[in-house]
Amino acid sequence: MRLPSTLRRPLTGRHAAAPAMAAALLLAGCGTATTTASGGGPEASGTPGSCGTPPPTAPGGAPQSTKLAQGGVRITAAGPGCAEYEVTNANSEPYDVTVVFGLRSPEGAALDNLTRTVTGLAPGATEKGRIDLSTPGPADTRTSKSKPELLKVRSVPTAEAPNAGGPCPPSGLRLYADEGSAAMGLRAVGLHLRNCGTAIVTLDGYPQVQPLDLDHRPLDGVRILRGGAEIATGTGADDPPQKIALRPGEGARATLVWRNTTEAGDPLNAPYVRVRATADAAPVMVTPELDLGTTGRLGAGAWTREAANDKPSPPPTP
Structure with a gap:
């Protein structure tokens, strides 16, 4: 609480x-x-x-x-x-x-x-x-x-702050973004979800993501892709979707992937992303610092199971 x-x-x-x-x-x-x-x-x-x-x-x-x-x-x-x-x-x-x-x-x-x-x-x-x-x-x-x-x-x-530790939030879910990685213009950030409540949570394939600008307003011109195959392979965002019954103590991970490719036009930047683990889940606002260049595309991978003994990276500095 x-x-x-x-x-x-x-x-x-x-x-x-x-x-x-x-x-x-x-x-x-x-x-x-x-x-x-x-x-x-x-x-x-x-x-x-x-x-x-x-x-x-x-x-x-x-x-x-x-x-x-x-x-x-x-x-x-x-x-x-x-x-x-x-x-x-x-x-x-x-x-x-x-x-x-x-x-x-x-x-x-x-x-x-x-x-x-x-x-x-x-x-x-x-x-x-x-x-x-x-x-x-x-x-x-x-x-x-x-x-x-x-x-x-x-x-x-x-009310939407990421939660990587401390008391379990009212939603019964902890969700935050890791530090991510970047190479040759390709970016990838992991979303980590942990069921810290007492009920089973069913994940329905993909997280719902909404890029936001510096003033927390939805950023126009961004196309959300289901999966990351159109952007790059081998990022962890190309696994097929599946329904996952997340029991108390279990975790899941999804990957956001994009490219910072700049050509003609104005680059798109979204410091924040509002994430819902499922359609009816409480929103969480993470700060992955999306520098989408002029591509305007963000790939959101499907939820996959994360082992209980996995130790995801702590949330990054905003």
Whole structure:
């Protein structure tokens, strides 16, 4: 059962390349508590406004650079050793928001990426967070003079958030996307489904998928193919469809496959995909970052059984 928005889970930290979440960043009323983030060492603690001065505003009332503000997220202060930011939910329902920060040297060289996630952020609410810039990263490249920027912001409705662990959701099904693979313009991402409930779930061949744009609107111009044979063979998306009775504890997998082929015309990009395991299943919004090029085709493979001892990759950073 997902907690109500008034009992939001706190901010969490994860390095962009790390496969698992690090310890949670606890937000208290008087400031941020010290915790460990996998992008480096412990987060700094202190009160808001202690990280320096706000970034300069754009001249003439122009919007701030997307490096400082995008998707309801703003870097509000930066100084030697730390930076502060805030995440605002402008939607009408609770959202989970994931932010990828890039750290650069004073000369502009990329040093490190840090990921922070706010879960169950209530409509109209704002969460404030803080990142430590002085703790060395994997190659001891981060310094107190590192400059933060926003690389990417992704958000999904809390009610549709992927679930790879924790309490079993009300649907009795866990569904999430793995990190996928890419080679020579060919992309493939696995959808993993696990029956964590008490009833048998019957899968009817193919998952239902709906590509969404950056604003969570259905993306026009995408043709959904049943199976991936028209795109490539050997991807895991070409098995014939079958009905599967998924008993409690059992799992299944389906594969999304596409090509990033660009020719004449505008490329199609769908950061999000709304997935239903069956026609009457609750929707789950995953973030496979579909870069469909100008082909406009997405192959969705049929569900196949996944052994109970299989260990699918954890969900990717949005």
